[in-house]
Amino acid sequence: MQLELLNEQGQAAAKVDAPETVFGREYNEALVHQVVVAYQANARQGTRAQKDRAAVKHSTKKPFRQKGTGNARAGMTSSPLWRGGGRIFPNSPLENFGHKVNKKMYRAGMASILSQLVREGRLAVVDSIKVESPKTKLLAQKFKSMKLDSVLVIADEVDENLYLASRNLGNVLVIEPRYADPVSLVHYKKVLVTKGAIDQLKEMFA
Numbered sequence: 001m002q003l004e005l006l007n008e009q010g011q012a013a014a015k016v017d018a019p020e021t022v023f024g025r026e027y028n029e030a031l032v033h034q035v036v037v038a039y040q041a042n043a044r045q046g047t048r049a050q051k052d053r054a055a056v057k058h059s060t061k062k063p064f065r066q067k068g069t070g071n072a073r074a075g076m077t078s079s080p081l082w083r084g085g086g087r088i089f090p091n092s093p094l095e096n097f098g099h100k101v102n103k104k105m106y107r108a109g110m111a112s113i114l115s116q117l118v119r120e121g122r123l124a125v126v127d128s129i130k131v132e133s134p135k136t137k138l139l140a141q142k143f144k145s146m147k148l149d150s151v152l153v154i155a156d157e158v159d160e161n162l163y164l165a166s167r168n169l170g171n172v173l174v175i176e177p178r179y180a181d182p183v184s185l186v187h188y189k190k191v192l193v194t195k196g197a198i199d200q201l202k203e204m205f206a
Contacts, residue, residue, distance in 0.1 A: 004124045006192070010146030016125045018198055021206040023123075025115040028108070032116075035109030036182045038099035049093045053078040053086030111205045113185045123191045125198065129153050129174070134164035143172065152188035154180055156196030177201050 001024045002015040018024075058078040066073060080088045101109075117123035131138045139162070143151060153174040155162070166174040173184060177200040185191060193201070 001118075003118065003193075006124045006126050006146065008142075008145060010148060012124075016195065016198070018125075019202045019206055022111045022202050023115055023118050025108070025111045027116045027119075028112045031105060031109045032112055032182070034099075035101060035106055035113075036186065038101045039182050041097045041099045044097040046093045046095045046097065048091050048095075050087045050090035052088075052090045053080060055090075056084065056086045058085075107205045110180070110182060110185070113182055114191075114201070114205070117185065117191055122189065123193065126192050126194055128194050128196075129155055129162060129192065130159070131161050131165045134161045136165050136168045139165040139172070140169060148190050148192075150189040152184050152191045154191065154193045154197045154201070156194050156200060177204060180204075 001018055001020050003018045003023065004012040005014040005016045007013040056078050058076060060076055063074045063077055064071065074082070077085060079085045114123065129142075131142070143149070150171045151173075153166075153172070154177055155174060156177070158174055158176055162174055166172050171188075173188065175184070177197045180201070
């Protein structure tokens with residue numbers, strides 16, 4: 001199959017050959033959903049924590065006598081039944097949120113996303129993306145001339161100038177093919193792939 005090759009003004013100037021196995025697959029919504037959910041779940045950090053009845057700060061003194069008060073029996077205020085007491089099944093910081101996705105499924109899901117982006121006209125090819133100096137203004141002007149406001153750039157090589165110029169643009173992300181992820185592909189309005197990155201994507205997801 002062939003993809004559009006954009007010029008410096010963001011207009012389709014020619015066509016570029018691309019592998020059908022990566023950019024021409026059928027869209028599998030269930031698989032894409034599973035891959036995206038798994039990626040987000042695996043990125044979660046187990047930082048939330050709650051205290052059980054052994055960890056809460058409390059006194060071991062019996063709140064009131066055993067009999068004669070009319071209240072239910074109570075041994076200490078750390079009971080989960082009491083306000084300020086510990087949780088019965090507390091969340092642990094060691095909790096694992098990871099979802100397992102096989103390599104074959106992940107590759108198929110990524111190829112399905114790339115193929116759908118092509119069908120929607122959200123993916124195009126450029127010869128290269130480079131800036132002469134690490135200036136954010138230069139890269140911003142380049143994307144403005146191409147009429148792009150939200151763009152993911154998958155470049156075969158990200159030099160220091162391009163990295164420094166792009167890191168301060170909130171609606172721009174420049175990465176190498178090995179760092180491509182399903183959430184970023186879905187998030188940005190336009191995806192630009194350099195010619196050199198096409199072969200790397202084929203090797204990864206075909």
